[in-house]
Amino acid sequence: xxxxxxxxxxxxxxxxxxxxxxxxxxxxxxxxxxxxxxxxxxxxxxxxxxxxxxxxxxxxxxxxxxxxxxxxxxxxxxxxxxxxxxxxxxxxxxxxxxxxxxx
Numbered sequence: 331x332x333x334x335x336x337x338x339x340x341x342x343x344x345x346x347x348x349x350x351x352x353x354x355x356x357x358x359x360x361x362x363x364x365x366x367x368x369x370x371x372x373x374x375x376x377x378x379x380x381x382x383x384x385x386x387x388x389x390x391x392x393x394x395x396x397x398x399x400x401x402x403x404x405x406x407x408x409x410x411x412x413x414x415x416x417x418x419x420x421x422x423x424x425x426x427x428x429x430x431x432x433x
Contacts, residue, residue, distance in 0.1 A: 351394045351395045351397075351398045351418075351421070352394070352398055352417075352418030352419070352421050352422045353418060355415075355418050355419045355422040355423075356419050357419070357422060357423050357426060359416070359419045360416075360418075360419030360420045360421070360422055360423030360424070361423045361427075363412065363416050363419060363420050364420050364423060364424065367405070367408065367410040367412065367420075368380075368404065368420065371404075371408060381428070384424065384427075384428035384429070385428065391429065392431075393431050394421070394425060394431045397421045397424060397425055397429060397431065398417065398418065398421040400421075401417045401420050401421045401424070402414075402417050405417055
């Protein structure tokens with residue numbers, strides 16, 4: 331059985347993923363990266379400021395790992411070329427701002 335890349339990374343990173351999938355993060359950097367790389371696409375999709383992406387009924391994310399995986403998938407699909415720590419910063423900021431998933 332082949333594991334997706336993000337799952338493989340989770341296994342390799344060990345303890346950092348035990349407490350939270352993103353480990354130590356920089357929330358202000360996450361917000362800035364989100365504004366630079368994510369907002370314009372979300373505005374095109376949902377209008378307004380794009381935050382409906384996170385607040386709409388029926389959103390499909392249910393935990394921190396799924397949020398991190400979604401950020402990684404978006405990074406890949408828009409070719410933002412973010413590093414894993416930058417993805418983690420965005421995911422942690424989104425969690426603090428919108429999702430509020432527990433560790």
